[in-house]
Amino acid sequence: MRRGRPGAPPRGTAERTLTSVGTGGDTRRPDDLGAERDGAARPAPESGRQEASRLWHITLSVSGAEAPLKEVRRALEQLAHDHPFLLTSRYANDHAEIRYWEEARDLHDAAAVALRLWGEHRSTAKLPPWEIVGLEVIDRETYHQRIAEGYGPPPASPVGVHPF
Template sequence: MHRLRAERRPADEPPTAPEQARLWHVVLSVAGPVTPLSELRAGLERLAHDHSFFLTARYAADHAEIRYWEQARDLHDAAAIALRLWGEHKATAKLPPWEIVGLEVVDRATYHQRVAEGFAGPPPQLGGVYPY
């Protein structure tokens, strides 16, 4: 039987800090059966109220795109949270039974670089729920 010895650090050395959470820009695309626009808009507005980093949603009767900021340790965690967003809020926000059909997650620096270069900039109307 081998015993692992705990590594000791000098008394004057601070403990290693846990990884800091970072901001990730998320674009989540969902689609499914045609849903009345008034119901869909109301559901997306409830989702916006529930999700603290909500930025913008665009929608049509059979698809929607949600853009927001997610705070997470790394891309893997941010993507995992994003992939759960629709399902976890489906009942409380009364969202349609749509599936996720697209996901983009980029770090804050990449997002700002894209905006500065004129590529994948923010939608024309920020902050709210709008039809396409």
């Protein structure tokens, strides 16, 4: 049984599964695992096909009802502690921007992980109940090209949590 929203899967995702990079974990679909439990032959692993991971620069923008600045700062500092690859966060009392590097196989995986970041850490870091209003995912080469040409945000410096 396929889990998720009813209807056709999003384009290009019918055979996709998200896995942590470099774990060498089992990437078979749940349907494949069910067949194995029923005694059916296990499909042969794809020979020598290892997708290389890449670095992706993520900019996640969130916004919502006003919250006390001290609480927003403390929550973003906790998020930086929980997610050590966080480069910088800028915040105001009703919005924030989080920038960091993510390692993933492709853009789709990097975006999926980035979109889960806020929700998964909302309770542990006591983040404001804001919604994601923007997401930019660019590869490392594009990021450095933009910086070299004077476009895009300046490099994440100083690193840390700062007000806008």
